[in-house]
Amino acid sequence: MRVFSQRLSQQGLIVVVVFVSLSLLVAFAPVPVDALAGTPTTREITVEGRMFDFSPNVIRVNKGDHVVIDFAAMDVVHGLYVDGYGIETEAEPGVPTRVEFVADKAGKFRYRCSVSCGAMHPFMIGELIVGPNTPFWRAVGLTLLAAVGALVFTATNRTEAAR
């Protein structure tokens, strides 16, 4: 943006390089997620869908877990689609269905109704959180770095235009 269009001082350039490097480190440095997640287990969860929410609305598992979801529709036909995993099923009232998958990706994945079920259908959403949620913590780290970096940049980049 315009606020950054002034010339960089040497110190300012160094700050940019340092904080961009740190940001890349936070964003991409390998983390022993598998070790942090512990021993994979099988998680059997019953999810009930009704207009316009899921119960439970948040599912927490660990990376590597074998996830078994028994999906039941409680009022009308509902679907269950898990972002990022591309898993989809649908159930009629009284006829539950089952999906199984290995939670091999860490992070937060929304699951949503995939069968039009009423007015708020597009917003019928639940959350599958596959821990450790490294994408979130990386994002937090990047945000804090961005804030501190911007302050340090302003403190050091004392060009004529900035004074």
Add this chain to the structure above:
Amino acid sequence: MTAFRKSEDRFVVSASALQERAEVRTTNGNTNGRFDLLQIRPIRWLLHQRAFQWVLTTATLFFFLLAILTGLFGTPAGNKNFSIIFVWIVWWALVIIVLVPFAGRFWCTMCPIPIPGEWAQRRSFIGKRPGKLLGLGKKWPRRLRNIWLQNFAFLGVAILSGVLLTRPQATGLVLLLFVVAAFALSLIFERRAFCRYLCPVGGFIGLYSMAAPVELRVRDRDVCRTHTEKTCYLGSAEGYGCPWLVFPGALERNTYCGLCTECLKTCDRNNIVVNLRPPGSDLLVQKGRRLDEAFKGFIMVACAMIYSAVFLGPWGWLKDMANPATSSGQGMASPTRYLAYAGAFLAINLLVLPGLFYATTWLAKRLGGLKTTPRKMFIEYAYTLVPLGLLAWIAFSLAFVFVNGSYAFAVISDPFGWGWDLFGTKGFPWTPFVPQVVQYLQTGLLAGGLVTAVYLAYRIGRQNGADHAGALRAAMPITVFLTTVTLVFLRLYLG
């Protein structure tokens, strides 16, 4: 055409002179990184055509009327109705993700809402008709010459979003209300009073267009000062006076220029330029910062936050509260719960977020040793919410546009949901588009908005008399506030 040919002749310059003229120079020779797009001959030709805006608005008016008709008479299933999908997904994505950040108020150039009223005022579709405009031509009340009405109009629409985003009839009725209101106001008040003072969309587009890399300005203010006819504001045989009640010679920010290009036609001094410029230039313009605009900044950030919780969050009870018309598993949602939601919604928008920010700016003033009043500091620092708010809205919008955008292929073939298959795409399945990539885009957008906002906080401190160290100290509490807001968004999207 004759007049245009004459102006064309004035533009005949050699290639080297063209380059020189393309860079918009200030009196000290500094171009400020601006490039006059009118030096590109096809763009100049296009923007000088009276039919330019007519073609755009007529096209969008067709879709607008279709949205009203499908909303009122089509299927009540929102995801199968043109009005819901094209207004709240396609149009919204076009405005907030593409037009506002890259072209500022360009949506206002093509917006169909004021067009029937403007045609009636002018008694003409394209050409300039001599004589007075039709209607009473009253002046807009002085005490309402601000964007407070736009703020409340936006809140009024936003508070009903649970209904509007899901009920085609509600969307159709609101669109109809907009066009009727704009038409009625154009017959009572002068020019585009609706756009300037009432349109709930125009308010935030104006605020966020300050971040855009495009601006309409005058080349040389001295030319305007000595131009006694002021044809840009009063009109001429070539076109109408500024419909937005803006004098281009005084323009320093994009906020209230609707990019209608009328002044390009009426300026007989070749003094209007349309510049490409460094994005966010207006955010450094101190003149014109006001409390109503500051509150627009809070309202937009608060609404993005609340929408993210209601529409992207997993809380069914919250969705029920936000939608008074929803039948839930327990029957109809209670009006009391909706009133509680509405109360909390307004409180967060108008009290909680501004109140916390006021405390933050008070602290900033103390730390930075700023001599200005707390009220002024509150207003000034509120503009840090412009880049953060705009990018937060883009982040929010990406989440549902990527996931639900595929509905557009089906409804374009069957806009009313009556079983038509106009283009053979009626059966196009719901196909979420890379939903897991969205989180990374959201992180980058929010971090970018935060960095810009923090640096802007420092610059605002300097503009208000702080020295380097003082401006830095003052920026610290503002940074904490902005970072907290960013982390709340991240928690909602990724946490």
